Amino acid sequence: MSPDPDRLAAFVCRQLENFYPDGLDSRAVVQAAMPAALDRVRHCVGQVIAWPQGFDPVMSGQYASFLYFLSNEVGVTLKDGVTATRLFLLNKALHGLELFYDVALPEVFLIGHTPGLVFAKASFGSHLVFHQGCTIGHKLDGHRPHFEGHTVMFPGSMVIGHCRIRANTVIAPGVVLVDCDTPGDCYVLAGPGGPRKPIFKALKAGAAPFWQRYFHA
Structure with a gap:
């Protein structure tokens, strides 16, 4: 599966709105960070032997990694700490892991199970x-x-x-x-x-x- 960047950005923003209905509009910054985040997660997933199918957002370990890359791009590269923190909290709520956006994980890693x-x-x-x-x-x-x-x-x-x-x-x-x-x-x-x-x-x-x-x- 190769997700469409615009549809994936809309999907992430709907999740943010549902989990954190605070009225903040994150669409522009999420869309801006999406190309780099997708490039990073595709590279990471492509190194994993067990994932020959590539990046699939419905696989929790992959989606958790993607949300980390997205939050990192938003917070570190685009300097939007508020949206990056909301993405971190979304990742924590969905997957039960503590991985703040400014933790500097490498470009290749594997999360076997997230909880x-x-x-x-x-x-x-x-x-x-x-x-x-x-x-x-x-x-x-x-x-x-x-x-x-x-x-x-x-x-x-x-x-x-x-x-x-x-x-x-x-x-x-x-x-x-x-x-x-x-x-x-x-x-x-x-x-x-x-x-x-x-x-x-x-x-x-x-x-x-x-x-x-x-x-x-």
Whole structure:
């Protein structure tokens, strides 16, 4: 499916009016941001192996990504923070994720399932996978995670504070990293002391990188 930009803009504006009937008219800015947002989501979706059909707004993970790109274009590029915030709130209401418009996600990422995802303003490399219930959080001291890229976070995992997640890291379900780096090319597993005491297991030598299960190489 290749949605018509004008019809998609009208669809988004109707959703905004229904969820937030505050009388604001967002049509002009949404239409202005639509070409760039569509280009970005099509590029992102096109890298995902499981989505050969391309961008389809009725697929929730794709539509959540699209609303993020649209809010980012509106807020960061077009400097309309009010409409960008309304788009963020629409995305949150529809998909149950916390992804503010000025969080700088990479141009290629995959949201497997949306509920319970929380994104702080961390530093994100490319080709990241986020499953449901994942948290990327900052601490009150201002420290935020840095993702080098090509990382998979399985459901319920958390990365909080001063963490450097090196390339080709796979974080197992429920594992919590707080002020903790990873060596890269590794699985991060719950240790004997529980999910907050992780251990690192090297990926099998010679095996294809784990991220290639999700994205085209």
